[in-house]
Amino acid sequence: MMSETQDKEGGVSRRDFLTLSAFAAAIAAGLGVLAGVIRYFRADVRYEESRSFKIGKPENFPVGSVKKLDDKKVFIFSDENGFYAISSVCTHLGCVVYSTETGFQCPCHGSKFNITGKVVGGPAPRGLPWFEITQDVDGSLVVDASREVPPGTKIRYA
């Protein structure tokens, strides 16, 4: 057998070369298919409203200001350390909280949160989440409510 499949110089015979390339092609094709299949498990887009939204230029949020965006259910804060966005949706049953001197207050079941959104009273199971703020290419701030950041993350943009 060996003497048949190997030629005299000890190189690879024509038949072995073809067999090997067939296997190599099959493996390459298999990997390609696998990559394609895995790729298609990840959707490019989903049938849901985008939770990322533009809120305008940084100069619209002067240092020390608090803006409540009612339709987006989020508070936008701006202080000397930067901008941050805190959700206004109570983590208990989803009522919209209002801001008080000491933090936030939920009108429904009396949950209380401090100024960083941490629960200080009431039935709320978790603190109010902070959302990521990025800057769009035209300089507008963009809040992405699908991405939470650790409380205290403030980011400065010009």
Added chain:
Amino acid sequence: MYSRFYLSVLLISSLLFLTYMALVAFNGVMPEWKYYQLEYKDLLIKNAKDDAARKRAEAIPVKLQQIYLSAFNKEDRCTSCHIGIDNPLVANAKLPFKKHSGDYIANHPVDKFGCTVCHEGQGSATNKREAHAKGHTYWDYPTLPLSYIQSSCAKCHDFDMLSKKGGDKVAEGDRLFREKGCQGCHKINKVGGDLGKPLDGVGNQPIAYFSMKHVIGDHTVPTWLKQHFDDPRAIVPTSEMKVKLKGPESDLLTIFALTLRSDELPKAYRYKTYAQPPKQEGETLYKTFCSACHGEGTQSLYDEVLKRTIPAIMNPSFLKIADDKNLETIIKEGRNGTQMTAWKTVASGLSEDDVKSIIGYIASKRPAEAHEPFPIKDLTGDVNHGKELYAAHCAVCHGQDAKGGENLIGINLKNPTVTKMVDPEFLAVTIRDGREGTSMPPFGKEDFALNNQDIVDVVAYIRDSSKGSK
């Protein structure tokens, strides 16, 4: 074993197949929008004013963009290529990167409205050919040409508001629609005549509903409408539609016709004041519902399309003898056998008040003095003498059988509505005094010099023969 020929066929076909597979794979990895996004990114990096701007441009993710609008049940992926749609930095860039023109975006944010709600097209497509859907009859809603785009404004806004701000063309189209008398033949919302098709929903009817055989250029609904307004019979050979449009009016009416849609946007999006539409004056109503056939109404005219003479209904000598009651009957019941359809509420959707306003407008042209009375009660008509006189004087215009018709300038005297509604005195006075503005001469004067007895004879003949024809 195998011939060289078959082996080379196998080799070539395998190579072709492999190339095809490779192209498919490459297209999957590099779709059209990715090239646009990469070019957009390069453009912004190149034009960045400072390091911060450059860094932001470099951070732009290249990914399929989608605006999902649950309220419209739409997903618009247009921004995958039109990626700078709300970016003021690319206000003067080329398409598709260019920022949206005007200040529409400020009041209609892209993430709330998407694109196809105004521009049409296939929002979920991810390449230009399918998204714009131009030149394919298999897509129902190709992108709307920008010259007709104002029709979309009327989805949410009143013509009243549009005429003042940003929607001059569509508001003008609405005005023309009423002025040109379209509703004399076409119903909208169940109001209007019966000669033409109802127009409800014409604006969003799929292309397949229109016969595109004679349409020149793009086979789209706007081109059909526009060319149909320019020359109805060029597009629909059997059409009886009368149009007297000039210049840009056909475009304006096309814009208006596109607003007649059967769908409605969610209430939260509509900015219409749902107050009662303003009450129209008699003159406007006359224009809307009557003028398409009767025109100004002072002259009778032979209509080439309808193939009959249309009476002059605002002519003083007609109004002298036709009282309001007469007018009301004619308007409400119509004239059987003619194109004059019944305008009573159940048939036309016009309200009683509207009919009264129209009569009021027509009657306002009635001369103050009444016609000279005709002593019809004192005379008895001789049918045979009347027949001779009819053949000599009347048949030339009204036809031998008195039925009017094609190429005759006289009206049909045997119409059941005429025979039922018109009293002998009316006929007699008309024969004696003629009808100003029409071809009906005063037979009691001038060369004809028929005396009252002759006239009564003719009336008797007309009445008698119409009885016989029943």
